[in-house]
Amino acid sequence: MAGCLSRILVIGSTGYFGKFMVDASVRLGHPTFALVRENTVTSDPGKAKLVESFKSAGANIIYGDIYDKEKLLVILKQVDVVICTLSHRTPHLYEDEVMLIQAIKEAGNIKRYIPSEFGFDVERLDIMEPAKSLLGVKAMVRQRIREEGVPYTIVCGKLAANWYFLPKVGQVGASGPPIDTVRILGDGNTKVVLVKEEDTATYTVKAADDPRTLNKIMYLRPPGCVISHNEMIDLWEKKTGKKLKRIYVPEEEVIKNIQEGPLETRGSYMIAHAGFIKGQTMIDIDSSIGVEASELFPEVKYSPIDVLLDGLLPVND
């Protein structure tokens, strides 16, 4: 079986999203290669442990750095698919991705490139600055990939469930699930897509070998992951048996928080404003360039929000 599956290289394997990609690739039976920076392993015990877990799971660890072009070409020659999870927070994501794209072209054997995305559809995104410019880099990368003729799949159209919103039952600035009151941005009726990171990785790896996703944008919109904030709170109230006082925060106040609020929450407000008020994870899918993951891969047993919320309930002995 493994013989027919593509060999997958994960660049950014020790990062937040990369580790889920390595796990999914191994789990789905792909010969998996994780690019790991040697310094990271020697300096960060947590990441060293993570790399050990990759090895135990059966992934091949390749020590290296994307800036070592000679070695990068040798690595690329050994694989069929590249999944990139370099961070959008680096000021040189565009340059790094272009370097990868050029190396992929030079190697000539890569059947699919999956660039670092996994969030909103950045080409059609209505989000406030500076998030717009920061994420706009990903749109520039898409354009470059198309210009260079590298076979690709873009994976996007959702928010990462566990990264921020789900553990707080959709709130911004809270430290956990609501207890007595809950703050809702806008009217709470906008639908938003929240997909568990593991499921994003599963769909990404499934897409890597599938001709239906070649040179397409694959949106992640499994029906059980589409929910409004009000609906999420309804579910939470039902699970806890406790009614919450709902405080609705008008859009103007959300914008004020983005422009003048504490620096540490501005980014979350920007993303929440785009997702929970402006509905930016629910844009229409243009079927000439876009496909939806759960329609393509109905066999994937993803985690609906309803089930994910159960994981937040206190454990009773």
Ligand SMILES: NC(=O)c1ccc[n+]([C@@H]2O[C@H](COP(=O)([O-])OP(=O)(O)OC[C@H]3O[C@@H](n4cnc5c(N)ncnc54)[C@H](OP(=O)(O)O)[C@@H]3O)[C@@H](O)[C@H]2O)c1
């Ligand atoms: N984090 C989230 O919650 C989230 C949510 C939605 C979407 N996303 C998207 O997911 C993508 C990945 O973001 P992330 O948060 O997972 O990034 P991250 O945690 O910062 O991970 C970046 C990875 O890139 C590696 N890396 C950096 N420079 C490298 C180099 N020169 N050579 C080889 N490897 C290098 C890092 O290695 P070291 O471990 O050695 O530093 C790390 O493994 C981004 O497009 C982001 O926008 C993230």
